[in-house]
Amino acid sequence: MRLRPLVAVSVAAVSVILLAGCSGSTGATASGSPTAAPAADLCDAQVSSGAAADAVTVSGDAGVAPTLSFTAPIQIDTLQAKTIDKGSGTPVTAGQFISYAMTAYDAETGQKLGDIGYKPGQLLPAQISASSPLGQVLGCGAPGERVVATFPASEQGAAQVYVVDLLGIVPSAAWGAEQAPVAGMPTVSLADNGAPTITLPGGNPPTETQIATLKKGDGAAVQSGDQVLVQYTGVRWSDGKTFDSTWDKGGVPTSFTTTGVVPGFRKALEGQTVGSQVLVTMTPADGYGEGEINANDLKGETLVFVVDILGAQTSAAQ
Known part of the structure; x- marks a missing residue:
């Protein structure tokens, strides 16, 4: 199975698009470690909804892999995002790292491609910014936010429909x-x-x-x-x-x-x-x-x- 562009190769692999904001050194020292993302208004970064996103029905509670329903094939011309469940608490800001989960469906066939991030250890926290796919989908959401996003076809793969859950904001220091x-x-x-x-x-x-x-x-x-x-x-x-x-x-x-x-x-x-x-x-x-x-x-x-x-x-x- 293949999830694109937020998840690639299989439900057990994350694409370089999402990891671009949090890649780091491969040695014990951090030469080349990432720099802080510029402060930006994530609320303005979230893309608008539209006919494609409105055509998707999502069942289930945020934080648990959902079921999507839509009439396939669904026409997706632009990236769209629609908030299904509002989160609570402190909204995320640019440069922070978040834990998140995703479920993907093929827009052409309506078949589920897979889900990832709903179990511990499946996804590394990712840094969010106004220019990142996560920022464009989630905006300045708060923990518990659930968004349906529609991605048009590209060189990376066919059009896909995603649900992205913002599970939490990751502290910058150990909390144990x-x-x-x-x-x-x-x-x-x-x-x-x-x-x-x-x-x-x-x-x-x-x-x-x-x-x-x-x-x-x-x-x-x-x-x-x-x-x-x-x-x-x-x-x-x-x-x-x-x-x-x-x-x-x-x-x-x-x-x-x-x-x-x-x-x-x-x-x-x-x-x-x-x-x-x-x-x-x-x-x-x-x-x-x-x-x-x-x-x-x-x-x-x-x-x-x-x-x-x-x-x-x-x-x-x-």
Whole structure:
């Protein structure tokens, strides 16, 4: 089956169109991590409804995969969006990350193509902007918003009818329950926005990688090969200085797969739950390799990271 343009290849894969706003580094550092989306009025970004969207009947409650009914084939000339259920609470603003779910039907045959995002770990949170497909469909909706959208045929595929549910606004920092600190490990203090400051305990670095959960999230567990959305700060043990931090780059989360980072970072992520904050002190062997400590790279360094896990998409859903 093929969902286009919001979902591609199968119901278990998300197109590059939606991921364009939240792609990130494939290494443990975030060179090339995304910049904050410009502030824009999402209310004005939502496209208008029309005959095609009005012709679609949607059954079911927001947050659960719906059933669509329309007379096929349905003529779709332009992108249209019609709000079916209004959300409640704080409306989303440009640059925020949202959790969402989608159901797609073929406009020509009326057949359901699939749904995705209604179960934990199926979709990575996406950054919304006025120029993104999500922004054009959802506008400045609030959690619980349900919108039917009609997409005309293009080079990417045939015309399709979507229902998009705005499930929630994802915090920019870990929200899990605080856990007791581990004696002997670095300590962490948080700014009002969640940005961490790491204080090293002094003395020689540990000879084995150490991991502690600072906050325990309530989301899905991260599995090997998952794509994750995270905030992080990393410091060198040798001098305590920060060498990389998403918080220093506009506070915008970045994403990568757990198998695309150094072993210590991977160990810190896999098995943890979404919403968690993790502290890891990794040896050079689990970082960037043994060698003489220098100012040009991270060889020989014992590294300390604080990682906030904000979302995960299972490898089976990519």
